[in-house]
Amino acid sequence: MERPLRILVYGLSKKGKSHFVFTSTEIGPLYWIDTEGGSDFYDPDEGYGFKVLRSTDPKQAVQAVEAASAAVNGNVRPVVAIDSFSSIWFNQQEVAEQLTRQWSRGRGGDRASFRAWGPAKKPLKKLYDLMMTTRCHVIVAARAKEKYEVSDGGEPVAKGLVPDVERNLAYAVDLIAELDVNELPKGEQPAPDDYTALVVGSRSSAIPIGTLLYDPKLCFFLPATSEGAVPEGVVDTVGEQVHKALVAPSTWSELKAILEGRNWDIDQAKGLLRQQFGTFNPGKVTDYWEYLMAYQGQV
Numbered sequence: 001m002e003r004p005l006r007i008l009v010y011g012l013s014k015k016g017k018s019h020f021v022f023t024s025t026e027i028g029p030l031y032w033i034d035t036e037g038g039s040d041f042y043d044p045d046e047g048y049g050f051k052v053l054r055s056t057d058p059k060q061a062v063q064a065v066e067a068a069s070a071a072v073n074g075n076v077r078p079v080v081a082i083d084s085f086s087s088i089w090f091n092q093q094e095v096a097e098q099l100t101r102q103w104s105r106g107r108g109g110d111r112a113s114f115r116a117w118g119p120a121k122k123p124l125k126k127l128y129d130l131m132m133t134t135r136c137h138v139i140v141a142a143r144a145k146e147k148y149e150v151s152d153g154g155e156p157v158a159k160g161l162v163p164d165v166e167r168n169l170a171y172a173v174d175l176i177a178e179l180d181v182n183e184l185p186k187g188e189q190p191a192p193d194d195y196t197a198l199v200v201g202s203r204s205s206a207i208p209i210g211t212l213l214y215d216p217k218l219c220f221f222l223p224a225t226s227e228g229a230v231p232e233g234v235v236d237t238v239g240e241q242v243h244k245a246l247v248a249p250s251t252w253s254e255l256k257a258i259l260e261g262r263n264w265d266i267d268q269a270k271g272l273l274r275q276q277f278g279t280f281n282p283g284k285v286t287d288y289w290e291y292l293m294a295y296q297g298q299v
Contacts, residue, residue, distance in 0.1 A: 003224075003225045003226075003227070004077060004134060004135055004136055004137050004138065004225065005137045005138070005174070005175070005218070005221055005222060005224060005225050006131055006132070006137070006138045006140075006172065006173040006174050006175070007138070007139055007140070007173055007174065007175040007176070007177065007218075007221055008085075008140045008141075008142065008163060008165075008169065008170065008173045008175070008176045008177070008201075009139065009140070009141050009142070009176075009177045009178075009179050009197065010141065010142040010143065010144045010161070010162075010163035010164075010165075010176075010177075010178060010179065011143075011144050011161070011178060011179035011180055012143075012144050012161070012180075013143075014181075015144075015179045015180055015181055015195070016179045016181065016195040016216070017038070017083065017084065017141040017142075017179055018034075018036075018038025018039065018041070018042075018083055018141070019042075019195070020139070020141070020179060020197070020216055020217070020218065021038065021039075021081040021083050021139055021141055022039075022042045022046075022050070023216075023217035023218050023219070024079040024081065024137065024139060024218040025046050025047035025048050025049060025050055025079075026047050026048075026217065026218070026219055027048070027077070027079060027137065027218055027219060027222070028048050028076050028077045028078050028079050028136075028137065029048045029049060029050070029051075029068075029071070029076075029078045029079070030048065030049070030050035030051070030078070030079045030080075030081060031050070031051055031053065031064045031067070031068050031078060031079065031080045031081070032050045032051065032052045032053070032081050032083065033053050033054075033055060033060070033061055033064055033080070033081065033082045033083065034052050034053070034054055034083055035054065035055070035056050035083065035084055035087035035088070036083065036084055036087065038083055039052050039083075048076075056087045056088050056090075056091040057088075057091070057123075058088050058091075058092065058123040058124055058126075058127050059123050061080075061082055061088065061127055062123065062126055062127050062130055064080050065080050065127070065130050065131065065134050065136065065138065066130065066134075068080045068134070068136035069130075069134040069135045069136045071136070072135040072136060077135065077136050077137050078136045078137070079136060079137040079138070079139060079218070080134075080136055080137070080138050080139070081138075081139040081140075081141065082138075082139070082140050082141065083139075083141040084141045084142050084143055085140045085141065085142045085163075085165050085169065086142045086143040086163075086164045086165060088124075089124075089164070089165050089166050092120045092121065092123070092124060092166070093120070095116075095119070095120040096113070096116040096117050096120035097116075099115075099116035099119065099120065100113045100116045103115060103116060121166070124166055124168070124169075125168075127172075128168060128169065128171070128172040129172075131172045131173070132172050133232065137218070138173075139218065140165075140169065140173060142163040142164055142165045143163070143164045144161040144162065144163060144164060144178070145161065145162060145163075145164040146158050146159075146160075146161060146162075147159045147160055147161065147162040161178060163176070170201065173201075174202070174203045174204060174224060175199060175201065175202050175203070175204065175207060175221060175224060176199070176200050176201030176202070177197040177198060177199050177200065177213075177216070177221075178197070178198045178200050179195070179196070179197050179216065180195075180196050180197075180198070181194050181195050181196070182194040182195075182196065192214075192215040193214045193215050194214075195214070195215055195216065196212060196213065196214055196216065197212070197213045197216035197220075198210075198211075198212050198213075199211040199212075199213075202224075203224075204223070204224035204227055205227065206223035206224050206226070206227060207221060207223060207224050244290075248286045248289055248290070249285055249286070249289050250285055250286065251282070251285060252280075252282065252285055254285070255285050255288060255289050258289065259292070262296070264292070264296075269292055272291075272292065272295060273288050273291070273292070276291055277291075
C-alpha cells in the first residue's frame with residue numbers, strides 16, 4: 001500500500017457507522033475519536049486494538065492524526081477515526097454563534113456573524129490540510145440529513161441523504177460511502193449482510209461510484225490505496241502574503257520613502273513604472289512596490 005486511505009462514511013442512526021470504524025482494527029491500531037459512545041460496545045483489544053479519545057475539539061483531532069502519522073511502521077498503518085465529525089462541526093458552529101453574540105454588541109449582527117466564521121473554521125481547515133498529507137488511514141463518520149431542492153411549484157422536495165458536515169470536508173477525502181441497512185420484517189434482527197455501503201463519491205477507479213458492498217469493512221476499500229502517488233504537502237504562503245500586505249505601501253509618498261531608504265534613484269524608478277504600467281494610478285501603488293522590489297531582486 002503506497003497511499004493512506006481517506007474515507008467519509010455517513011448514514012442515519014444505527015446504520016453501522018461505528019461498526020465500520022471498529023473493522024479498521026483488522027488493519028492497524030485505531031485511534032478512535034468517539035463523540036457519541038459508539039466504541040462502548042466493542043472490545044478494545046480486538047485485532048490491533050483501539051484507544052478512545054472523547055472530544056469534539058478539532059484541535060485534538062489534529063493531534064491524533066499527527067500522532068498516528070508518526071506511528072506508521074512498515075506495512076502497518078494506524079487508523080484515525082472521527083466518529084462523528086458532525087459533533088465536531090456542531091461544536092464549531094457553537095463557537096461561531098458565541099463569537100457573534102460577543103462581537104455584535106453595539107454593531108451589526110450580520111457583519112459580526114461573518115467575522116466569527118474565520119476563527120470557527122480555522123482549525124477545521126488545518127485538519128483538512130493534514131488529512132490530505134498524512135501517512136495514516138483516516139475514517140470520518142458522520143450523521144446523515146435530508147437534502148432538499150425547491151420544485152417548480154416552489155415546494156421543498158427531498159432528494160436523498162447527504163452527510164451533515166462542513167461542506168469543505170468532502171474535498172479532503174478520496175471516497176464517500178452512504179451506510180444503510182436493508183428493510184426487514186418487523187421484529188427481525190439484521191444479519192451482517194443486511195448492512196450495506198454505497199459509494200457515492202470516489203477518486204478511485206478500483207472502487208468507482210455506484211459500488212455496493214455488503215457487511216462493509218475498511219479492508220474492502222484498500223484497493224484504492226494502490227492508485228496514485230503518495231500525497232505531498234502543499235506549500236503554504238499565508239504567512240508570506242500577510243507579511244507583504246503589512247509592509248506594502250499604500251500611497252506614493254510611502255513608496256517614495258521606501259525607495260529613498262534603499263538608495264533608489266527616484267527618477268529611474270518612475271521611468272521603470274511608466275514603461276511597465278503607463279500613466280500613474282494611485283490605486284496601483286502596491287503593484288508598483290512589488291514590481292520594483294522584484295526588479296531589484298528583493299521580493
